[in-house]
């Protein structure tokens with residue numbers, strides 16, 4: 436059976452020997468070794484993600500997807516299918532609302548089962564995408580039953596015992612897991628992928644980031660709401676918000692998560708805290724403003740980055756072009772830059788409008804934008820890549 440299997444009380448799951456315990460080295464924290472590590476991991480990703488697995492791959496596992504009927508859950512099924520992820524048996528789990536429904540599984544239509552504490556018997560690997568409350572209740576049960584869990588919710592992301600992983604940035608963190616790993620927030624993943632190669636060039640001191648987030652980032656019902664509201668408005672009828680607090684069709688509004696005493700909404704706080712944890716650098720200042728826009732799928736972010744050391748726009752373009760998980764789309768002559776439409780369905784995060792920020796002296800400032808499919812790299816793909824990292828396939 437798979438080398439991924441983790442047993443409670445047993446050794447930590449690791450294909451390669453785990454690194455000595457302790458935090459990242461000063462060199463890692465400064466980001467100076469980012470290009471070399473990114474290049475090494477790029478080779479792994481190209482092999483794992485660039486081409487489908489070869490038939491007959493031996494690393495076969497019993498898999499479960501919790502939240503299989505949701506926006507992320509369906510993306511898991513589509514990606515596992517497309518990548519021919521080696522699976523022996525797949526359990527599609529959701530609430531009793533959808534139990535018995537048929538959805539597209541790995542090999543055609545498959546029946547959804549109700550999530551119960553017993554659902555993880557003989558499961559090796561469980562992808563969770565059913566929100567924080569479900570994760571808090573069921574992820575520990577799955578781990579206790581012997582599964583490795585990769586959770587998409589915010590439930591465990593800031594837990595010191597739980598690695599928060601973007602494989603292109605901090606793959607080593609994954610190898611220190613104790614059965615449970617967390618996928619970062621979707622906006623954080625896009626930011627981290629783009630910022631990491633730049634951190635290696637000039638060490639990021641501060642980044643001001645404005646997000647333009649798609650409706651599907653709030654789930655399948657939110658996506659349906661944008662579709663139906665768009666039709667209603669075009670038909671001359673008033674839109675009726677149900678998922679979002681205000682109409683989302685033909686509108687732009689502040690992110691729909693609760694706002695704390697510090698004035699930050701939850702999404703903004705995630706960007707700050709998760710970026711620091713992934714980079715292993717508590718000194719990075721992240722200054723976010725998160726917005727929703729009437730886009731079906733793929734988030735866009737505008738970044739203004741301040742560095743400790745000078746970074747030329749050309750240097751940044753070259754580093755981003757060489758970085759795994761990134762595609763530079765930067766054609767000022769034709770005004771062609773990343774868009775959510777172009778990013779939809781892509782594995783890479785698109786980056787462009789790379790330019791010097793003249794308001795910061797000594798070439799220590801850059802501005803750029805990026806677009807990335809938040810259901811894919813911002814959720815399901817990143818989680819699958821974490822699993823691939825553990826397996827070393």
Ligand SMILES: NC(=O)c1ccc[n+]([C@@H]2O[C@H](COP(=O)([O-])OP(=O)(O)OC[C@H]3O[C@@H](n4cnc5c(N)ncnc54)[C@H](OP(=O)(O)O)[C@@H]3O)[C@@H](O)[C@H]2O)c1
Nearest residue numbers: 502504505506507529530533564565566588652654655814
């Ligand atoms: N959407 C994104 O772009 C995105 C990106 C990154 C992370 N995430 C995170 O991923 C998770 C899922 O998001 P989503 O957008 O896929 O949401 P979604 O479309 O609303 O889907 C939620 C899924 O969870 C299931 N579920 C809800 N309550 C449940 C319960 N009590 N027991 C079992 N299953 C339950 C639902 O099943 P039913 O069909 O039975 O209701 C559905 O399959 C969330 O934690 C979200 O924050 C989402």
